[in-house]
Amino acid sequence: MATDRETASRAAGLRGAGLRVTGPRLAVLDVLAEHPHATADAVAEQVRTRLGTVSKQAIYDVLAAFVAAGLVRRIEPAGSPARFETRTADNHHHLVCRACGRVADVDCVTGARPCLEPSDDAGFVIEEAEVVFWGVCRDCRSGDSRSAGVPAR
Amino acid sequence: MATDRETASRAAGLRGAGLRVTGPRLAVLDVLAEHPHATADAVAEQVRTRLGTVSKQAIYDVLAAFVAAGLVRRIEPAGSPARFETRTADNHHHLVCRACGRVADVDCVTGARPCLEPSDDAGFVIEEAEVVFWGVCRDCRSGDSRSAGVPAR
DNA sequence: TCGTTAAATTGACTTGTTCCAGAAAAGGTG
């Protein structure tokens, strides 16, 4: 749950991005601050613990608006539903657990976007390099299975 | 369409992987040789031009068997259905067009897998680093829209 | 406080993929 201070700063952020300030929007930002890399479903669930009934559509709309406004970044590791995070300023990358789907952030090795250049661009104009490190997290190695998180497909 | 020679070598490859040699399997390999990065749907369509009726399930079964045997690699760029390619030996990467979804290969800059190491592994054991370069391909920049390929979502 | 317009609601729908069952057809082995 957010403090008044946090809420005020989020509301300002929304206005700054030209978006109206509404309960669902503040709640989504709050949820993402607490649970980075949450799926749309997980966001909906958490928003509902704060506000009561909120439609699935509202969640998708809010997330889409945030992504369009650059307030939220959407990542979509293979075999996982889309995940959302508020860390957008830097061009960081992700570690994804093959067993449980857990996602962790890694700072970009080189700093500025696109951070990596292809050896041959095949005529493409490159905007961004996305790096995903696939592996197995600590919990899935030791406890094996039934660890927290969504199982990978 | 494959030459007899190609077909023979593919059949040998299947046997080597402990898989039976069947029409649909050879056809899928043939299609993937001609159309790297094809989606399951596109593979099905092309296989049907070669063999007539082939069920969607057969295609999914064949692709899954190939992926399990390491003969085919499955990639899943955000916003696109899964795509399949036969280039599995090297750890190369991909360029994806944000406008039309087209995928192109890029050789790995560093060579051996995992080719990149995270600055902090957060307790994960890293197996592989996947790099996706997002950009806009030549056709989508010039002709704009209606270029070949599947439009990105 | 009012009107404009963005946002939320509801519920059906699409897409990509998987699973299921039983029957038919191949492949490889002896």
Place this chain on the structure above:
DNA sequence: CACCTTTTCTGGAACAAGTCAATTTAACGA
């Protein structure tokens, strides 16, 4: 060649994630 097993078939049903469309509700500037 005959047999056993794997693979494929038809066809459907189910799935999860996400989208569309029409209507109602609410934010915020005038």
